[in-house]
Amino acid sequence: MKEGKIRFLSEMQKQVNEMERLLDRIADGDDASLPAQLYRYAHTLKGSAPIFGFASVGAVAARIADQWEWALEEEQNKASVCFVRKSVPGTKADLMQLKMEWNILQRELLTVEQNGQGDWQPAAALSGTLLVVDDDAALRSFLVRRLELDGYSVHEADSVDSAKLKLRERTYDLILLDLMMFPLSGYELFDELKEDPTLKWVPLIVLSARSDVRDKVRCLMLGANDYVTKPFEYDELAARIYSLLSRTRNFEQLAFRDPLTGVFNRRYFDHQLELELQRLARDPAPISIAFIDIDRFKRVNDTYGHAIGDLVLQGLAHLMQQHLRPTDFLARFGGEEFVAVMPNTTGEQAVSRMESVLQLARQQPIAEFEGQSFSITFSCGVAEWVPSLPMKQWVVLADEAMYRAKEQGRDQVVLAGYPEEAAQRISTEAGAGLKRVLIADDDSILRSMLASRLKKLPLQVAEAADGEEAFRYLSGNEVDLCILDGVMPKLDGFGLLERMKSDAEGRFRNTRILMLSGKKREEDIAKALRLGASDYMSKPFSLIELEMRVTRLLETER
Structure with missing residues (x-):
């Protein structure tokens, strides 16, 4: 079967190239017999592709065959000029899709074959979540499948409105944006990205069939990081994505990451929390923070040394990252203290989430070294934000709740309690x-x-x-x-x-x-x-x- 797929793809490439040549001649009116030849190529591909498991190729070939079936009926040949005018535009688009399908299938087959040999390494790529925004279904599907083969997690949107919805639902590492879409152009999304302080730093590559320098300049001035003109070579686009993600992550590592644990640092936490509060001023929603402190961490350092203490910090950071949502973020506040920010989360929901993490910490070692396992518990304070509550006071509330957890015996999560009248007083005092x-x-x-x-x-x-x-x-x-x-x-x-x-x-x-x-x-x-x-x-x-x-x-x- 594998040999059959390889031979089929080789023949498919030749057939698609021949159909493109025939289509050009048909459009020029070279020969009245050419439409029937084009139909036969499409009909053959339609029947053979599903046999080898290539149903998507068969579906596209079937569309082409349907558009040219009139060529077999002799009486219709008299009206062939009319039929040609109707059939050529759609067939051009279908042939373009067949070429993209061939590219994908060839790569998938190579991946399977070389993975089996154990020596294949994927093309240069970084892990990350990308959003492809394009109203061209064929191109969008090609990009999604091709980028996934390179190891990325890829989401897709067919309009500006659906892209806005997805951007509110999760965090993306890079956006690929088609400029000319209907009913709203890609320019409409620029406003969303620029106005939202949490989105304006997401790398953006514009894809456009327009090569006008004014469009390029406008997009770059509006905040795009790159501009790629259609049609493009996928390998070039992949290299641009890789380069942009690499630079972004190198900068992020230097500026915003804790070098020991890899989570965000205090500097990033202060900056991002301020941005979250600015966003809440425009779009109110619940948000909570959790202040986490490892129980008896000094005893770990004093007994086993700071190297083991570092492993414990890394282990807890990894555990929490695994069980927080993509929209949450975790930062090392200092020493053995961490803080988690959970948008769209009430205080009670945040307590439940942190209790689940604490239960996992109790059940399994947080670190191992030379055959010895190390387990920990932590104390956690949770505070939900209330309108007009200053950022510093919000963090203090979570910190105080964490200290109450310590006083009550450690190994627990405590919710910062302030009744409704106290919340109102906080709000009033904050504005006074x-x-x-x-x-x-x-x-x-x-x-x-x-x-x-x-x-x-x-x-x-x-x-x-x-x-x-x-x-x-x-x-x-x-x-x-x-x-x-x-x-x-x-x-x-x-x-x-x-x-x-x-x-x-x-x-x-x-x-x-x-x-x-x-x-x-x-x-x-x-x-x-x-x-x-x-x-x-x-x-x-x-x-x-x-x-x-x-x-x-x-x-x-x-």
Whole structure:
């Protein structure tokens, strides 16, 4: 059977090449007998492919045969020009798919044969989870199957909307994005990737049939890491993926990984937790953290030495990584302490998950050395985030719950308990004394950038997408500073200033205004200041300078 498959694939390659040649001649109107020849090639392939287990080839060949069956009926030959026009475009696409199928099957056969000999090594590839976004089903299927043969875990999406859904469900190491899709183009996904701080660092390769340099420049400026023009050689694409993943992981190892255990470090934890809270501000959902401390770890070091202690740390890190979800992340907080962040998880769910890990730690050795096994338990504190709870206080709550687990006898998981009224008090205290800033701008990307920057300061930050929305917010809330775009729909910044100035009740007398505008004329600046603006910045501007002006206007210490 193996010899038969090898011979079939060799003949299939010749047949597909011949069908391509015939199709070109048919399109040129060379010979009225050519359509029947093309049909016979497709019909032969349709019948023989399933015999060798190549059902996908047989299905494509059957489509081609169906499109050219009219050529066998002599009376239809008179109308062959009409039939040719209908049949040629679809057949071109089917022949392209047959060539991709041949590529896949040849690789699969080689893999099976050489794996059996024990000396085959896969082409250069890294493990990782990739997302292929393309509305071309044939190309998408080819890429998924081919990348899986190279050792990657591959998910697929046929539209921008389905890609957005998958990006919310799990974490990907790299995205392959088709630029020209229907009904939404790949450009629509750029906004999602740029606005979400947890996605903007995911490597992105754009695949496009457009070779216009303007498209390439636009994609690279929007954040793409590479741009590959269709049609492409798979080996070249595979090399680009490998190179990009290698560079990304080398950087990650240096910047964000604990060298001993391989899990994330404290620096990454602080950064990522802040990003998670920014995302929750836009899309509320439960999230919990678990603070883990190995029980009596000092005794392990004192009795067996630090080398064994290192093995224990590595073993626990490995155990937890195996039993956390892809969307969770684990960091070494310091010494024998770890912290796990679990998005979309309530406190009770996090307790259940960590108790399962603790049970596994009790049941099996965490490390072995020269025939000796080492077992441990750990104490764990879990805290669920509540709105407006500062990040540092959230971590402290989990840490305190962990210490209660120690005091209660170790080897257990404790949930940080604060009743509803206490949670409300935390929320109120967190917001008390903080000055409130409103960002009013119809540019969603700029608005998100400003909000992200200002949330690093001790401020409460709100957003409005147009002048009318901004006026409603200002009318119903005490706002210390409004960062106001000069040009917006419904009501522009100058119109909003006029409305605020004419307010008879004096509701806005304590609100300072920082005007942002692309207008740089002196009369525009003078008009803004005359209408009550406290400061004026022309676009484009430096984010650092903006932060300094906000600080000065609010007299807020960094």
